[in-house]
Amino acid sequence: MAYQNALAALADPTRRRIFEALRAGPAPVGRLAAKLPVSRPAVSQHLKTLKEAGLVADEADGTRRVYRIDPKGLASLRRWLDQFWDDALDAFKAEVEKEQSKGKNRT
Amino acid sequence: MTRTIAIAPVRKTITVEAPQARAFEVFTTQMTRWWPATHTILKVTPRAHIVEPRVGGRWYSVGIDDSECDTGKVLVWEPPSRLVLAWQLGAEWQYDPNLITEVEVRFIAETPARTRVELEHRHIERMGEKAEAVASAVSSPGGWSAILESFKAAANG
Numbered sequence: 001m002a003y004q005n006a007l008a009a010l011a012d013p014t015r016r017r018i019f020e021a022l023r024a025g026p027a028p029v030g031r032l033a034a035k036l037p038v039s040r041p042a043v044s045q046h047l048k049t050l051k052e053a054g055l056v057a058d059e060a061d062g063t064r065r066v067y068r069i070d071p072k073g074l075a076s077l078r079r080w081l082d083q084f085w086d087d088a089l090d091a092f093k094a095e096v097e098k099e100q101s102k103g104k105n106r107t
Numbered sequence: 108m109t110r111t112i113a114i115a116p117v118r119k120t121i122t123v124e125a126p127q128a129r130a131f132e133v134f135t136t137q138m139t140r141w142w143p144a145t146h147t148i149l150k151v152t153p154r155a156h157i158v159e160p161r162v163g164g165r166w167y168s169v170g171i172d173d174s175e176c177d178t179g180k181v182l183v184w185e186p187p188s189r190l191v192l193a194w195q196l197g198a199e200w201q202y203d204p205n206l207i208t209e210v211e212v213r214f215i216a217e218t219p220a221r222t223r224v225e226l227e228h229r230h231i232e233r234m235g236e237k238a239e240a241v242a243s244a245v246s247s248p249g250g251w252s253a254i255l256e257s258f259k260a261a262a263n264g
Contacts, residue, residue, distance in 0.1 A: 082117045085226060092134060097123060100124055
């Protein structure tokens with residue numbers, strides 16, 4: 001679930017610091033790395049995780065990528081709903097067919 | 108940020124080996140038997156998920172301590188072929204009577220014993236205002252714990 005991903009992503013203190021640094025406004029990887037005692041590749045990796053969790057978005061600015069807090073967070077929400085309805089309909093199907101097989105005495 | 112970003116509806120199709128009327132009945136009046144246990148906004152274990160069988164009927168959950176939580180309401184009630192529910196939970200996973208996202212469920216008889224169920228959850232972007240509130244809570248001093256709590260509530264949901 002995306003929300004669990006978001007929680008897991010934020011459980012890491014370094015990622016939390018990076019996320020909080022973005023509260024000040026959009027920033028490229030280099031500027032974030034300069035503010036934190038973390039290497040630039042490590043910051044990139046953390047940003048990738050935050051992005052996958054739907055917490056930040058990025059866009060190209062020339063040759064660099066600028067990261068910002070995802071203002072809507074809806075991509076994450078949609079992913080969660082998508083997975084939720086898959087699970088719900090599978091459970092629904094199992095229940096309907098269980099009842100039917102009981103009634104018809106088949107497996 | 109006032110621009111509205113349309114989010115594609117979530118669409119699902121599943122085929123069940125059951126007559127149309129039976130599929131509609133299990134989906135609605137027997138929701139308790141299949142609604143995923145992982146999803147509830149109750150603070151306690153749910154004992155029932157109720158869809159009142161009429162337009163305007165409540166869609167809610169009842170906990171083992173008899174506490175109740177609304178999920179939404181019935182917008183269209185056309186047994187055995189069509190149902191539209193209002194899903195009124197926002198991005199913070201709280202019931203909001205002013206928020207309406209729609210879950211339309213169509214039951215199509217493929218044969219007398221087989222039904223195709225098509226589900227569409229649309230207007231998800233309306234949750235955006237709430238999501239934006241979450242984002243601004245993050246941006247405000249002391250807002251950090253608020254978003255963590257809402258994510259935690261959603262994940263534990």
